[in-house]
Amino acid sequence: MTGATRNRGRFKTYLGYAAGVGKTYQMLEEGQQLKAKGADVVIGYFEPHGRRDTIARCQGLETVPRRRVVYRGAEFEEMDTPAILRRNPETCLVDELAHTNVPGSERAKRWEDVVVLLDAGINVVATMNVQHLESLNDQVLQITGVRVRETLPDWVLKQADEVVMVDLPPAALLNRLARGAVYAPDKAERALGNFFKESNLVALREIALRQTAHEVDLRQPEAVDEPGRAGVTEAAPGAGARAERILVHITSSPNTAMLLRRARRVADYLHADCLAVHIADTGKGMRPAAAESDALDEHLNFARRLHIETRVLEGEDAARTLVNFARSRNVSQIYMARPRYSLAERTAGNFIHRVVRLAGDMQVILVAEHRPR
């Protein structure tokens, strides 16, 4: 860094599709190269998993000791963010961005610690797997049957200055796993039976390749005027193409989280704004049950965590209130969860009828829950 004031640190992450593809190795390799060029590099957190090759790549790199945290009588080790800030290196290596810190830590997620480091002007080189991306959570469940619990909001990845794919064909990964190069034998056997099925790995790999292509596309430098050269990528929506804006209808129904994830993903790809609204139905003249309003708060908070602007409106005619709000905000697409068609949800079905009818030329999208195959 030059000058007296430090800017925000540079953020780079290696993206993989499973444990064992070589993300951590690449991160350490980059640390070694930076150090060889004279940069001041430390390891903030690194998960050895007992892998020899990886551990060997740490040789000569300074590690900031982890912080010990006692929780319910057991001892855990977490990244020591205050110690790294005191040490104030030029670059810090941080493994597994989506990691959830043990309860009682200052911040809930490791990526939040990374944001603190970046704000302090420290460059961060990190790792993550594509299945930890929040907006892919339901798709990953559908493909693998596994509900990934540790997630990372998509906007965190969007803030990375650089995303690099670490690719390894599944056959090679399965080989590594069988040789015990990824996990200890007992864990490897369990892994082979579950997440590490070849079809899962092939599908996750395709998703990771496509996600990286998308990240590259987002970071495409502005086109420079070059005479005689035709552009191959589509220009930004200009005249003619109407800017898309997506509105999500938030309710207390459990499938709202899935709905928000899906709408967020589509909005990111369409370069659309995304907002969400809950309509408190005053027509019924009843206060919602406590459990219902807790669920609602949770969904509103979840939307905000995904950087979706939220609003709560009141109205006697919920469908009309929703559509009027959509129109006032120039919304082009309304996202709603598919009703479950039980007798109790019949009113939800009626609600959707009315929205579709009132929406005019706005598109209405009904999102169904993804279930494991």
Add this chain to the structure above:
Amino acid sequence: MASNPDGRPDPERLLRQLEFEERRLRRAPLKVFLGYASGVGKSFRMLDEGRRRKERGEDVVIGAVQQKLSAKVAELVSRFEVVPPVRSGQGYAMDVPAIALRRPKVCLVDELAHRNPPGCENEHRWQDVEQLLTAGIAVITAVNLNHIEELRDTVEQITGKQVSETVPKAFLMRAEEIAVVDAPPDEILERLGARSEGDRLVAERRLSELREMALLLAAEAVDLQLQSYIEAHAASHPIGAQERIMVCITPRSNARVMIESGRRNAQRFRGELIVVYVRQPFVPAADQAMLESNLALAREAGARVEVLEPGDPVEAILEFANENAVTQIFVGHSLRRNWRTRLFGGPIDRLIRRAEGIDVRIFPH
């Protein structure tokens, strides 16, 4: 085990399964390291994999390396037995007979797109590789995106440079494994040396476009693997690892808007656009003409157009969607009379109810 609902084996599926296994057995496996520019580190990755296999006891030789080597790569090369190339006039070529005679388990072949000099048995190195594979020798090779025949024009538009040595895309798609060698453009530019700020910006943008193309090409190859793997092994529906948008049109639907929206979505997601029409009996001539022009519009938008056989349209659409791993269905619905039964007692209602894991997007008309 592949079987029909009645428990008997499905002969077609069995056949596909056998073909899949056989293809794995017939030829030795091919692995390709795909890069998007020189300097990305393909050769190093190829040699590094050779080194690791050698350390594990496999018999690995080098069949072809580049003439100019960096110190790091030269050091790796020195660890291997190299089967010397044959010279012919000004050029040189890989010595296929000598390698076949030597019979290693694995042969490392750099510069897959290399064109052999006149007088060689094969014009292209990739044909030499084909011979090695047929002879039962596994090949690990490296190639740059700009050498893929089908992408040549697009790449030339980006780089402004003509490429004469190419490899057919189908050869790449047949590889057992493709690994992308990814690196940020600025690192490559750093390796290539200093330039002015303006040149640097132009170069960065070009590299960035090529990088995206390479990632998507690899995704396409992986998707083929995924589909053939699923066809061969699983009785269940294929997995939607990419977005597939299915636009269902009728003579009456607002097809222009639906297709345009589908095209934009597919383009943004780098996914596939499919336009389907469920054949209907007794279509009035005016409607038929409208339909034809809509289908032409779909083809213009780059869609794959499918006509589904008549019967229950909802069933036909859902069956097609499930078999093709569709992620979004676009349907039109009429706002005119009878909207309630049309939408919610009617077919669209059934479609919404039964579209598991698929978004249903409703377009008014």
